[in-house]
Amino acid sequence: MSGELDQPQAGPSHAGPDRRNPERNRAAVPGGVIRRANAQGPRSWIQKVLEQIMDSPLQWVTPSEVVPVAVLAVQRYLLEDEPRDTIPKPPLYCYDVTISDGVYQEKCYLDPSLNFLVYKNILKVGIEMKIFRVSCLYNERRLGQGILCMDNVHCGETLETISLETPFRNSAHEEIPERPLRGGKSHYLALWNNEDPYGDIWLTNKQPEEHNFNNTKIISLSHLEMTWNNRRNFPALLVRILHKSRLRYYGKPDKNMIEPYQTFLEVADSSGTVSVIMWNALCPEWYKSLQVGLVLLLQDYSVKKSYPLRLRPLPVDPQIKLISTMEVCLNLRDPPTNIIIIPERQVKPEWRLPKLSHRFITRSELDDMPEKQICDIIGILVFVGRVQRSKKKENCEDFWSHRWIHIADGTSEQPFVVELFSTSQPEIFENICPMTYFMCTQLKVVRNDTQVPKLLYLTTTNESHVFITGHRSQLCANDIKVKNFIHWIKTKTDSGEMKNSVIGGYYPYPPVPETFSKYRSSVKVESLLTAISEVRKEIEDLQYREQKRIAIQGIITVIKYIPHSSATESASASETLRNGNRPSTSQTAERESPSQEIDGKQHQENGLMSSQCSQTTYTSLSPTKKKRIVQGQYTKLVPLPQPETSAQTKGNKPDMPSIFQRPESTRTSMHGKARKTISHRWESQLWREKKFGLVEHLHYSCVYPESIPRKFTLEHKDFLIQQYNSQPAKYIPPKERPPKLNDFKSARSLGHFEVTILGLNHEIAVDVAFLPMYCPEDIRTSQIDTLLTCMNYSCVYPQEGSGNERVPGPRAIAGDIIKAVTELDRMHVVCILDICNLGNNKVEVYLHKIYSPDNIY
Numbered sequence: 081m082s083g084e085l086d087q088p089q090a091g092p093s094h095a096g097p098d099r100r101n102p103e104r105n106r107a108a109v110p111g112g113v114i115r116r117a118n119a120q121g122p123r124s125w126i127q128k129v130l131e132q133i134m135d136s137p138l139q140w141v142t143p144s145e146v147v148p149v150a151v152l153a154v155q156r157y158l159l160e161d162e163p164r165d166t167i168p169k170p171p172l173y174c175y176d177v178t179i180s181d182g183v184y185q186e187k188c189y190l191d192p193s194l195n196f197l198v199y200k201n202i203l204k205v206g207i208e209m210k211i212f213r214v215s216c217l218y219n220e221r222r223l224g225q226g227i228l229c230m231d232n233v234h235c236g237e238t239l240e241t242i243s244l245e246t247p248f249r250n251s252a253h254e255e256i257p258e259r260p261l262r263g264g265k266s267h268y269l270a271l272w273n274n275e276d277p278y279g280d281i282w283l284t285n286k287q288p289e290e291h292n293f294n295n296t297k298i299i300s301l302s303h304l305e306m307t308w309n310n311r312r313n314f315p316a317l318l319v320r321i322l323h324k325s326r327l328r329y330y331g332k333p334d335k336n337m338i339e340p341y342q343t344f345l346e347v348a349d350s351s352g353t354v355s356v357i358m359w360n361a362l363c364p365e366w367y368k369s370l371q372v373g374l375v376l377l378l379q380d381y382s383v384k385k386s387y388p389l390r391l392r393p394l395p396v397d398p399q400i401k402l403i404s405t406m407e408v409c410l411n412l413r414d415p416p417t418n419i420i421i422i423p424e425r426q427v428k429p430e431w432r433l434p435k436l437s438h439r440f441i442t443r444s445e446l447d448d449m450p451e452k453q454i455c456d457i458i459g460i461l462v463f464v465g466r467v468q469r470s471k472k473k474e475n476c477e478d479f480w481s482h483r484w485i486h487i488a489d490g491t492s493e494q495p496f497v498v499e500l501f502s503t504s505q506p507e508i509f510e511n512i513c514p515m516t517y518f519m520c521t522q523l524k525v526v527r528n529d530t531q532v533p534k535l536l537y538l539t540t541t542n543e544s545h546v547f548i549t550g551h552r553s554q555l556c557a558n559d560i561k562v563k564n565f566i567h568w569i570k571t572k573t574d575s576g577e578m579k580n581s582v583i584g585g586y587y588p589y590p591p592v593p594e595t596f597s598k599y600r601s602s603v604k605v606e607s608l609l610t611a612i613s614e615v616r617k618e619i620e621d622l623q624y625r626e627q628k629r630i631a632i633q634g635i636i637t638v639i640k641y642i643p644h645s646s647a648t649e650s651a652s653a654s655e656t657l658r659n660g661n662r663p664s665t666s667q668t669a670e671r672e673s674p675s676q677e678i679d680g681k682q683h684q685e686n687g688l689m690s691s692q693c694s695q696t697t698y699t700s701l702s703p704t705k706k707k708r709i710v711q712g713q714y715t716k717l718v719p720l721p722q723p724e725t726s727a728q729t730k731g732n733k734p735d736m737p738s739i740f741q742r743p744e745s746t747r748t749s750m751h752g753k754a755r756k757t758i759s760h761r762w763e764s765q766l767w768r769e770k771k772f773g774l775v776e777h778l779h780y781s782c783v784y785p786e787s788i789p790r791k792f793t794l795e796h797k798d799f800l801i802q803q804y805n806s807q808p809a810k811y812i813p814p815k816e817r818p819p820k821l822n823d824f825k826s827a828r829s830l831g832h833f834e835v836t837i838l839g840l841n842h843e844i845a846v847d848v849a850f851l852p853m854y855c856p857e858d859i860r861t862s863q864i865d866t867l868l869t870c871m872n873y874s875c876v877y878p879q880e881g882s883g884n885e886r887v888p889g890p891r892a893i894a895g896d897i898i899k900a901v902t903e904l905d906r907m908h909v910v911c912i913l914d915i916c917n918l919g920n921n922k923v924e925v926y927l928h929k930i931y932s933p934d935n936i937y
Contacts, residue, residue: 140215201919286369302351459487514581585789637767641760
């Protein structure tokens with residue numbers, strides 16, 4: 081690893097200066113300009129479907145032959161309102177799906193009623209898909225251009241590899257830059273958020289150029305502030321970029337804007353600092369080229385009164401005047417702004433442009449930093465969590481993308497804990513991994529010393545910027561703390577940080593306070609408590625990688641310890657299984673796993689089955705039943721009727737037979753086997769009385785392989801990064817046959833627990849998982865999370881001691897946890913749950929904290 085940090089070097093853009101392509105004269109057939117398959121070669125299924133549509137008076141067909149196709153791309157964009165729409169609708173994101181039949185590729189429009197397949201990451205790149213109904217949709221604003229619309233699809237298994245050599249049948253789909261099939265938008269959005277630049281409209285080729293200042297009139301910012309109201313033409317500004325914000329996308333269906341982007345630059349000269357707003361089409365042209373520290377010459381800009389409520393970053397130099405009465409606006413037109421990057425070698429000392437100043441802190445200094453303090457950090461990544469998503473607002477389609485990371489700098493045994501939101505640098509955000517040098521600017525301190533455990537972490541701000549190994553940056557090469565860090569890395573004799581590096585998994589952070597009253601004051605939600613009857617809906621409403629924290633009331637009635645080896649086997653067996661209570665609208669193919677849950681019922685307490693999410697082994701079924709299980713179609717309006725066996729995968733419905741009515745002999749036999757196999761298990765008398773009369777029993781205690789943090793290895797760096805990133809919008813062929821996630825060593829050694837929570841009305845129960853954090857390699861800093869801190873169980877937090885002391889083993893600790901839970905028998909408690917959607921119908925619910933009656937107020 082190099083000790084240098086630099087700016088990302090993006091690849092060359094395909095987009096030229098003129099990104100508006102003239103319309104072509106296309107033949108009046110679906111798809112416009114088309115290629116014909118070679119008569120000597122295989123016949124294209126896509127071509128045959130198009131011919132069927134042309135012969136159909138209905139403009140839709142059910143293909144006479146359904147052939148599996150491969151999904152190569154899933155791309156998102158905003159569709160503006162149609163001319164006939166009089167009432168503006170909320171944002172409606174549409175999806176174009178690129179498929180290949182082995183002969184041709186075709187970009188198709190996904191009917192909006194099937195958008196949920198993308199929301200849940202069921203329809204994704206790299207899978208096999210069958211299309212059962214196709215229609216033709218004409219764009220009446222373009223001559224003779226029709227597009228294929230997928231109305232009814234079946235999503236199948238992931239394919240090992242897909243060829244990208246097949247050409248597009250429609251040559252229009254090869255145009256650069258790529259354009260969406262519908263509407264007037266010129267570009268696609270990132271698949272999972274709106275902050276990341278995506279696609280080939282984002283240029284990176286702007287270079288510094290020498291400028292002759294002899295005939296250039298320049299005005300200072302302070303002088304402009306005093307005179308801008310009386311001017312019609314403004315002289316040029318010569319400034320340095322001090323801060324750059326993340327991108328803001330403000331597109332709406334009722335606003336006909338081609339590229340509705342906005343970004344803020346904080347710039348300064350010797351007289352002051354001011355905000356510069358870059359609008360719309362200038363963002364794709366300039367955003368990726370304008371970096372902090374560059375010197376700009378700005379001409380033909382406009383000036384307006386500043387927005388008073390915008391929170392601006394702190395100036396790098398407190399001596400520089402902060403100009404807050406005006407803002408400088410850069411537009412492609414009205415007037416067309418001229419931006420020139422001045423080479424650093426041409427910058428003259430007499431210009432007195434401010435130098436960049438960083439606020440680096442060490443981890444040992446963080447303990448004394450006040451709340452909301454802004455700082456910069458540098459270190460080596462020792463933990464990189466999986467990408468998560470959270471809604472920006474309730475009932476909206478826009479999400480933040482973020483992940484938790486740990487950074488060590490050698491000044492403390494504790495790492496920096498950072499909540500890293502997307503900084504509009506996807507080339508970095510999607511490629512960070514342990515054992516990488518990491519620098520981040522403009523972080524904000526979040527702390528609460530009054531709660532137990534104390535809260536202390538850093539979070540990114542609107543102006544945060546990230547640098548990693550391999551991206552050169554001379555902005556801070558002379559900073560003493562940066563030099564000290566590089567020296568620490570070079571002189572380190574042990575490699576503990578590298579050896580114990582971890583990637584991915586469920587990460588229960590931030591911790592909640594020790595009392596429910598403090599928790600109540602720390603969260604901002606409309607309804608603090610969720611009824612246990614609403615848990616299913618909360619889970620079904622989650623989208624891909626969305627994680628949400630809820631609070632429910634209930635009674636702990638069962639807890640069962642699943643040792644690490646059993647947990648690993650369980651996770652392996654259930655890597656692609658679906659929970660019995662997955663959303664009822666989702667029915668998808670399941671052919672990646674040796675076992676499959678088909679009845680959605682409660683499993684018996686069988687130790688041999690451990691925490692497996694399945695009841696019936698896939699291999700024990702007849703070929704006919706196997707085929708039924710993997711069938712699942714998605715239709716335009718309502719799901720097509722399914723075979724009875726497939727329908728049972730939806731979950732435990734009131735009109736379905738319940739496991740509670742099984743013969744007594746079966747229950748006794750299986751329960752007897754459990755007593756012989758499971759020793760770390762407790763079941764309350766209340767549960768034995770109530771479990772057979774429940775109205776509903778939800779099962780969400782399955783722990784999937786991607787929720788287990790893994791030891792990081794450089795050998796399989798690319799595979800591990802891909803596993804814990806978001807699903808890509810375009811298919812990337814694997815370089816070699818990928819390994820299995822369970823082949824990588826788990827960073828956990830304690831296993832996990834299955835906990836059953838009974839509702840206060842004794843009608844509904846929910847099974848959840850508890851994953852304690854415990855690592856025997858470093859017992860002094862290990863912990864069992866915050867589940868039982870309210871119980872004052874010191875065994876959960878091993879005390880420091882000499883190396884000769886006997887360290888309690890996982891089973892001993894598990895026994896102590898179960899013993900503590902038994903003291904909650906029949907108590908009404910508040911449980912804090914983390915609910916997670918991993919995509920493809922994989923849902924998990926984790927128990928994060930139990931508030932006993934003594935800790936509610």
